Amino acid sequence: MSSSDTPDTDVTEAEAVEVDELREGVVARLREVLGDGVVEHHIVPNCDVWIRIRPDAWQAAASSVRYTLGARQFGFLSAIDWQPSPWRRYMDSEVDKAVHGDEPKPLPEMTTGYAGGETRFQVFARVANIIEHWGVTLKVDAGDTDPAVDTWTKVYAGADWHERETWEMFGVRFEGHPFLRNIYLPSGFEGNPLRKDYPLLSRFTKPWPGIVDVEPMPGTDEEPSSEEGA
């Protein structure tokens, strides 16, 4: 549902007309500073604004948002892995599917969220301007196989821990980060847990109790109906 510059179309007519000048102004000021660094933006009227930045303008975006636009309050920084999870919800995963007997649904293809995005990994950060009472979510594409993005620690010192957490959870390298190391996970931990293809083992070890096994009526040769009142 990536939208072009104008707010998405299926919004009712009245809302489309009502332009949120505060957030339009934010996008305009940022576009004026970064030029074509601002790739796309999406506004939910007087609610929130998302802006996608080109990867090489990411550090410049940080300093411009902080100094020129005055968004001094740092919120958070993290990443999203847009590839749909092969394990789906683990309940109807292959292990239990065999009991149910119908074949697994095909995997939905990858779509990205507001303000678009081409690659699988996307880093997003949120900063807020507490005088004019608005907050903005900046997004940047981090690449498919070996994601890497510039660091924000030079501008927002608080981003240090957030980048360390994103690095250990998603494997996104932050160029220029003082000392990228695990923050939550034990030092010898391999793999990036928050990636969608990282399995949640607790759901494999225990069979799903939701499978209905109701024995048939004694004496009748009715074979057990599998999907009984599912």
Place this chain on the structure above:
Amino acid sequence: MPELPTPKLPGSGLLKGLGVTMRTALETMFPDGLKNPVPQPTKGAATVQYPHEKETPANRSRGVIALHDENCTACMLCVRECPDWCIYIEAHKTLAPPRRAGGKPRAVNALDRFDIDYSLCMYCGICVEVCPFEALFWSPEYEYSELKIADLLHDKTRLVQWFDTVPEFEPYESGAEIKVKKVPPPPKKADQ
């Protein structure tokens, strides 16, 4: 902005602190003040001596899940909705007497096993809320700790025993227009 603190004697803050602690000590020892100077701390203290006196929990407090097994039709909704996967149900089909005389006997699920593993349960109440046949109720009972963790797996008979401790229906505050979906169980003394 904080108003300027009034200048005070250097030690007076400390003395006020002493005053508070001594006042609480005297209040605990002489709860009725000077009327009867006989110290009776048990009345003045705010604590409850648990094994001897017990505080009754609130009417809605989520102590243990009670099962009304006639209503349960083994539809497995609660098992699926439980975040911890800690409910296990097995049932078998039987012929139930027809509703109206002369009607065809109905095939109905009879419950064989209905276990709730309280060592996993996190008391979120989703099963009680999602059950469409009003078979699960909350009871504020809380004294069922065990020595062995395996005993925390309450089977059907134990859950039905909890059924008697389910409290009566509690009236709502004035101004609450809520559709009462949870009909309370029939009077407890009816024979099961």
Place this chain on the structure above:
Amino acid sequence: MTAVSDRQKLAYLAGQAADARVNVELETEGMVLNIGPQHPATHGTLRIVARLDGEQVVQAEPIMGYMHRGYEKLTEVRTYAQITALINRIDWVGSFANEVPFILAAERLMGIEAPPRAQWIRTILFEMGRMANIILFLGDMGIQVGALTPMFYAFRDREFILNQIEAVTGGRFHPNFDRIGGLKDDLPKGWIEDSHTAMAKVREICDIMEDVLLGAEIFEARTRGVGVIPPDVAMQFGLSGANARASGIDWDLRRDTDVGLPYGQVDWKVWTHPDGDSFARYWVRLQETREASLIVDQLLDTIPSGPVMAKVPRIIKVPEGEAYVATENPLGEMGFYVVSKGDLNPFRVKIKTASFNNLSITPWLLRGVYVPDIITILGSLYFILGDLDR
């Protein structure tokens, strides 16, 4: 030779030698002190590796992750009702306050508005969660600084609020009472009047804390000028809640953002303090608790009648989209960034917790501080470990 094998002895000596020669002229040897993960002052399992020169900290760094339960991974495989049951275990002291931002984010995605009575009760329980959380801090700050009695007064008077929360939701700490579109149930009879008495108790505990701790010169000596955070550094690290307001930042999400909680209909005041030291943080939180009890009193008097649940389909499928809603939780700004692809469970939920940002300032703040002040500063920043480790 004692049982200590040579290898261990060499390791022991090597460990000592590894401590950098910190103070060259005094020929002192640095010492690495592990505060935690089993330590009474760290609100749970947080470990601080402090490199000391005598009693002064040269460099201190918190090590976390002992309590990491992987919430963001769990939310990907659970439905919205199951997630609500899970997330009131993040900040396990401010019980109801965790659920509200997540539910508001889901409601914004679904375009649903909770009926006014539900919003009122939501705000009342939100403020009660705040009071239960902050009163524990008021007592706990006493223990950090060495005074034993305030803790007992705090726990005695906090019971009244927990009883009120239990009477409505059924759970003292984990209410699991908020639903998309409203609340699970309505208030029991006589609840509003008991809440008024509970609020009077809250104001009483605030006065006691002002007499016993705030006024005591020793408390002032231990906390004034300790751990001073200038406003700009606080904002750079993303400090929020009372920690930011204690550095003079006049910013409160309850007043500045409109997320559907009726703070507009109540007249209340945002408290700030210019100093930014541990004393200011304690002072701001104390005033905020009293303010919260006044807010709840006003809300209790103006509860509208009506349903508590909007019309919501039985199986909830949140339409596709993204939403970030942050509210002023007891510990600071807690926000949920919910990305939904339109099926039963969210695609990705980023949980922005206050304690993570509040603690990220400690390496900068704890430089050159005495050992007892580490505990005072950590106490005044007031984090809950579940909130920190998620």
Place this chain on the structure above:
Amino acid sequence: MTPLLALDPAYWQVTTLKGILALVVVPTTAAIIAFVFLFKFVSFMHNRLGPMEAGPHGSLQLLAEAGRFLQKEDLAPEQADKRIFRWAPIVVMVATFLIYVVIPAGPNAVIEDLPGGIYYVLAIASLSVLGILMAGWASANKYALLGALRAAGQLIAYELPMVLAVLGVVIQAGTINMQGIVAAQMGDGAEIFGLPIIGNPYILTQFVGMLIFITAIQAELSQTPFDMPVAESEIVGGYMVEYTGTRFLLFFLAEFSSAFAFAAIAATLFLGGWALPHAWGIPYGAMHVLGPFVLLAKTMAFALIIFWVRFTFPRLREDQLQKFAWKVLIPVALANIMLTAVLKVVF
């Protein structure tokens, strides 16, 4: 000393009797203080009941505690210096026992009426620092090391104000013998503001000295405003952190019996110890029986202040504690001595 009873025991019998008496008295006094203040008074201050299960109203709780400590395994850390580690609590316990030698509980109910009574007490009081340092250094634990160093700094810094506060009393009493001090306060000629009915307790004239003495005691016992050596929230038990079982019981007993000892000395110095004002005309013989109870009552008064302060106030940082000792207590104590000396000469 007029022979109390008909029999005249040999010297060694007297000393063994006194030894047994001390072995009995010290733990019971520690038990009284621990029960009345640590279990009951603190709980009332917290609006709760304290231990209620062991014995009527929790009175036998201390037996349960002692039993618990005795049956615990007696551990020592692997890299600890075993011998010093084992002797440390005994040194601290001995230092506390020795203080009891001089405290008079009756006309001749004192273990050894040394001529240099109060001077002896001040000397012995600094012995416990050795035990604490031994405990901290030998248990090879960083927290214990920190606790011991803090204890050393603190106890030495607070001995000076204690000595100077006592000097004020000694100047006014004119003697350093404990019985002499008691007699000076409650003897026949003692009266103040012209009314002999209340004798001349030095608490009135030496009020500033008493305050300094109480603060110094609070620091000697490492109680809360000055409890850095055992700061639970920072260094988790300080020098006692590695001790378990009987050794920890020794530390526990030492802590509370020294609390009683110092409170008793404060009572003797400032409230006239075991004696009641001469003007009340209580026959001299009766004081043999009444003395200990009067001393117990006065000691309980001072112990109340000590524990009341202990459970209400937060804790100071060590640099503030040292500044407070050197910059405030010692100058005030010196001024107090000068004033007493001048007044002594004038009157």
